[in-house]
Amino acid sequence: MISLPPATTQFKGDPRLSRPVQVAEAIKDWVVEQGLHAGDRLPSEPELIERFSMAKGTIREAMRILEAQGLIKTRTGPGGGSFVHEVSKERARALLGNYFYFKNLTIADIYQLRRALEPELAASLAGNLSDEVLGQLEDRIATYSSPAKTVDEEREQHVGSLKFHALLAAQSENELMGFLIDFMVNILSDLTVYRRLYNPPNIELWGKGRDFQVRLVEALRSGDADGARQIMSDHMATAQSLMEVQEAQMLRRFISE
Amino acid sequence: MISLPPATTQFKGDPRLSRPVQVAEAIKDWVVEQGLHAGDRLPSEPELIERFSMAKGTIREAMRILEAQGLIKTRTGPGGGSFVHEVSKERARALLGNYFYFKNLTIADIYQLRRALEPELAASLAGNLSDEVLGQLEDRIATYSSPAKTVDEEREQHVGSLKFHALLAAQSENELMGFLIDFMVNILSDLTVYRRLYNPPNIELWGKGRDFQVRLVEALRSGDADGARQIMSDHMATAQSLMEVQEAQMLRRFISE
DNA sequence: ATCTATTTGTACGTATGTATT
DNA sequence: AAATACATACGTACAAATAGA
Secondary structure, three states: OOOOOOOOOOOOOOOOOOHHHHHHHHHHHHHHHHOOOOOOEOOOHHHHHHHHOOOHHHHHHHHHHHHHOOOEEEEOOOOOEEEEOOOOHHHHHHHHHHHHHOOOOEHHHHHHHHHHHHHHHHHHHOOOOOHHHHHHHHHHHHOOOOOOOOHHHHHHHHHHHHHHHHHHHHOOOOHHHHHHHHHHHHHHHHHHHHOOOOOOOOHHHHHHHHHHHHHHHHHHHHOOHHHHHHHHHHHHHHHHHHHOOOOOEOOOOOOOO | OOOOOOOOOOOOOOOOOOHHHHHHHHHHHHHHHHOOOOOOEOOOHHHHHHHHOOOHHHHHHHHHHHHHOOOEEEEOOOOOEEEEOOOOHHHHHHHHHHHHHOOOOEHHHHHHHHHHHHHHHHHHHOOOOOHHHHHHHHHHHHHOOOOOOOHHHHHHHHHHHHHHHHHHHHOOOOHHHHHHHHHHHHHHHHHHHHOOOOOOOOHHHHHHHHHHHHHHHHHHHHOOHHHHHHHHHHHHHHHHHHHOOOOOEOOOOOOOO
16 A cells, blocks of 8 residues: 655645646655556545645646656546556657757758667677567568559658668667667658658669668678678668758657657 | 637547547647747637637646646736747756656666767867857866865766766757757766765776866867767767766656756 | 446636736 | 736536446
8 A cells, every 4th residue: 555645744845836737746756755666556636635735626737747748647437546657658759759849850960860879779789689579670671672663652661661770779778779769760750651751762772771671680690790880880871861862851740659 | 810729610639538638639739730939829728718618627737738748838917828838958858857767777878879979979069169169168177177085076076077068969950969968968967966876986087087078179179070079989988987887777766857 | 237336537616826017 | 006817726516437246
């Protein structure tokens, strides 16, 4: 059984903040203090009303704040309530995407990072992937093994090849690196799907892209870290040159989960 | 004058989502459609109640969601209301930090990224910094020019030297790169300040750190991109070896703005 | 399949706080 | 100083969802 919220005394938060924000912050602190984990139950609405001596609406606004940040999930019904929730990758992606909505990131910006990071990722994964994952990578490559005939098909293949990189990113033991590459890949994928980016396609060069990925899986399987790094590095350079002919400005919408 | 919210018809959102979330999403979409910018005013509370045919509480919860994501700010009083707000770096940092709270990132993870990115940053800034910024960098170095005598002083100097990197990050034309380095530097800074990390200090090696930074500013001023990259690369390697003797697990609290 | 208990979700009216003019 | 235009907070009543008997 989880003991009641913060203290037994009258709650007093930072008066510069609105009350819902004060409550939300207090609950966050309390979760950390109590060492709660994902799945653990927070006090019920009436309990929180009682503890903070605030109205139902105020408490509910606080819960919506925590929910918006991805830190809790709420269910109705018996056994329901609010539960600590591990912030999902999708939510984190969307929230970070909001920041860049106002920034105008360019494709060049993204590729500057991809060129710095993905070769490192490839090197650190060499020799560390299971046969299952290596198989999944090969399956992905197979889905775009034959040259695209239409622009739509080409677009679909491009999104598919980005999934190859997302799959690699998900294997990283470095969560920060993994998240970041996934984030960038998703932005590029969004651009390809939702906008008229990525035409005219350059069939010849994208063919090289497939080739790169085949050789990369080879190097990853054999544990050749330096080779994997080099192949990825070349691959990034090629992809960049293909993308950079496209429009520079991006993110004209909020990313959703 | 801004016309009313979404459409003139009865609002109908995704029924799988709670109503406040539906409203928040609808408002986001509407902001994008209308091409609203930071500072633009959203419809007043009564207007939104009218438009969505929902109760005040529901609308208010929706506004708290948008506020928690950093997308709006709300003011009371005449001329008050809710306004589109550019998501601040601090907010984005905190929201992304929540994601990693559950992940246990290690110092090694962070340095793997720093080693890949900061040399690139240094190279891209070489020859592109104003005298004013170069002066600020030198001022920073000056604050820890004399060796620290106590552990507390050493800690303070470490935080100061991290600010050097944050200052560099802020100069990047690549917002993604700048944000990311700033994010990592802030995590390391938090660790140094709030926890017992970073003892025993290694005075000799940190002395080298100062040296690196002096040489780096030199290279940045003279426009020597390759030199700057190399110096930063060496600097990162040294710093990593100093940090890695520390405990590996991090982020035992939620990052606040 | 229905009922019942539990817990959140929505509605609405009123009063209070706050900043502008 | 007073009036005005906003958001903020409170409290109650009722609706909807879900789990279990």
